[in-house]
Amino acid sequence: EAGVAQSPRYKIIEKRQSVAFWCNPISGHATLYWYQQILGQGPKLLIQFQNNGVVDDSQLPKDRFSAERLKGVDSTLKIQPAKLEDSAVYLCASSLATGRPRYNEQFFGPGTRLTVL
Amino acid sequence: GENVGLHLPTLSVQEGDNSIINCAYSNSASDYFIWYKQESGKGPQFIIDIRSNMDKRQGQRVTVLLNKTVKHLSLQIAATQPGDSAVYFCAENRSGANNLFFGTGTRLTVIP
Numbered sequence: 001e002a003g004v005a006q007s008p009r010y011k012i013i014e015k016r017q018s019v020a021f022w023c024n025p026i027s028g029h030a031t032l033y034w035y036q037q038i039l040g041q042g043p044k045l046l047i048q049f050q051n052n053g054v055v056d057d058s059q060l061p062k063d064r065f066s067a068e069r070l071k072g073v074d075s076t077l078k079i080q081p082a083k084l085e086d087s088a089v090y091l092c093a094s095s096l097a098t099g100r101p102r103y104n105e106q107f108f109g110p111g112t113r114l115t116v117l
Numbered sequence: 118g119e120n121v122g123l124h125l126p127t128l129s130v131q132e133g134d135n136s137i138i139n140c141a142y143s144n145s146a147s148d149y150f151i152w153y154k155q156e157s158g159k160g161p162q163f164i165i166d167i168r169s170n171m172d173k174r175q176g177q178r179v180t181v182l183l184n185k186t187v188k189h190l191s192l193q194i195a196a197t198q199p200g201d202s203a204v205y206f207c208a209e210n211r212s213g214a215n216n217l218f219f220g221t222g223t224r225l226t227v228i229p
Binding site: 040042048099106110 | 215
């Protein structure tokens with residue numbers, strides 16, 4: 001079974017530029033998550049989708065971050081404009097359904113490492 | 118606020134020894150916990166989980182202990198191998214919620 005795919009793996013941009021990350025979840029997984037992992041910290045949830053609808057985006061800085069999952073499969077996370085503090089690894093995860101983690105294991109992709117100069 | 122933290126940011130052990138990684142949590146509403154392993158350049162990988170109605174759960178070479186009285190979680194790795202070198206995170210899930218809250222992580226280094 002193929003895992004969660006993410007691209008690009010690395011991205012370096014200057015502050016105030018825009019950047020986009022792409023994620024393709026495990027086939028058949030209805031729920032998709034985007035996490036931000038700052039160096040030395042654990043992942044923090046940014047947004048959760050069920051199919052093409054947003055379940056939780058309470059931690060997403062909406063003034064600069066946006067995400068979509070138009071067809072309910074792959075997803076794009078965008079930052080515009082980027083700030084220095086956005087330097088982090090952006091992880092995508094997927095699970096079969098939405099609900100408590102004990103019933104819906106999350107599978108993580110390798111992440112995109114973003115460096116903002 | 119929520120706090121899922123680890124007592125030790127780094128841990129070095131000799132190959133073949135047992136490793137113990139600790140985690141403290143502060144929210145008494147948390148009733149489900151997961152330990153993840155994250156190798157360099159990879160996403161977190163599920164190792165073992167435990168529900169709050171249990172004190173101990175064993176897997177292959179790993180054991181998780183839960184002490185709800187002091188809100189403490191530990192991961193024990195038996196006969197640690199070089200392949201166990203990674204950052205380990207505990208994550209908590211609160212009753213009625215769907216989200217996971219991750220701790221800071223502990224870097225385990227296995228010395229051959």
